[in-house]
Amino acid sequence: MGSRQRARELALNLLYQIEASTDLPKEVAERFYSAESWASDERTYSTILAFGVLAHREEIDRKISSVLEKWRFERIADLDRNIIRLGIYELIYAEDIPPKVAVNEAVNLAKKFGSGEKSYAFVNGILDAIYQADRKRIDASKSP
Numbered sequence: 001m002g003s004r005q006r007a008r009e010l011a012l013n014l015l016y017q018i019e020a021s022t023d024l025p026k027e028v029a030e031r032f033y034s035a036e037s038w039a040s041d042e043r044t045y046s047t048i049l050a051f052g053v054l055a056h057r058e059e060i061d062r063k064i065s066s067v068l069e070k071w072r073f074e075r076i077a078d079l080d081r082n083i084i085r086l087g088i089y090e091l092i093y094a095e096d097i098p099p100k101v102a103v104n105e106a107v108n109l110a111k112k113f114g115s116g117e118k119s120y121a122f123v124n125g126i127l128d129a130i131y132q133a134d135r136k137r138i139d140a141s142k143s144p
Contacts, residue, residue: 007045008086008105010038012113014050015082025054052093053085060088067129077115080123087127092138099138103127 018025087106090097110120
């Protein structure tokens with residue numbers, strides 16, 4: 001498993017713990033990272049992802065809500081919602097991650113950790129809809 005792939009898994013776990021806690025995200029992260037020894041590149045990238053999602057969560061959640069059809073944002077399972085958030089963060093804000101990689105990595109997370117057997121299809125559909133809606137802007141921000 002690649003270090004970025006492992007970092008995405010750590011970020012997902014961290015986001016889940018932050019959402020479930022009443023403590024400040026920084027405190028949750030300190031406990032999370034002190035519980036085990038992580039490779040520094042995995043810790044660094046997972047922190048960038050998790051806190052990037054938190055910094056842009058309102059905008060990310062609006063994007064998710066804007067593409068939902070016959071579904072309410074509140075009905076999305078916690079794990080699926082955080083996988084989608086990570087995917088959108090990489091899709092829109094991570095300039096070094098190609099859009100197809102961002103979507104593929106989120107789909108892989110959903111296959112491994114999603115709330116149900118078809119979570120990966122739901123995650124793929126949401127991310128694809130957001131990518132299609134913002135394609136020109138996303139592609140322009142990721143081109144050299």
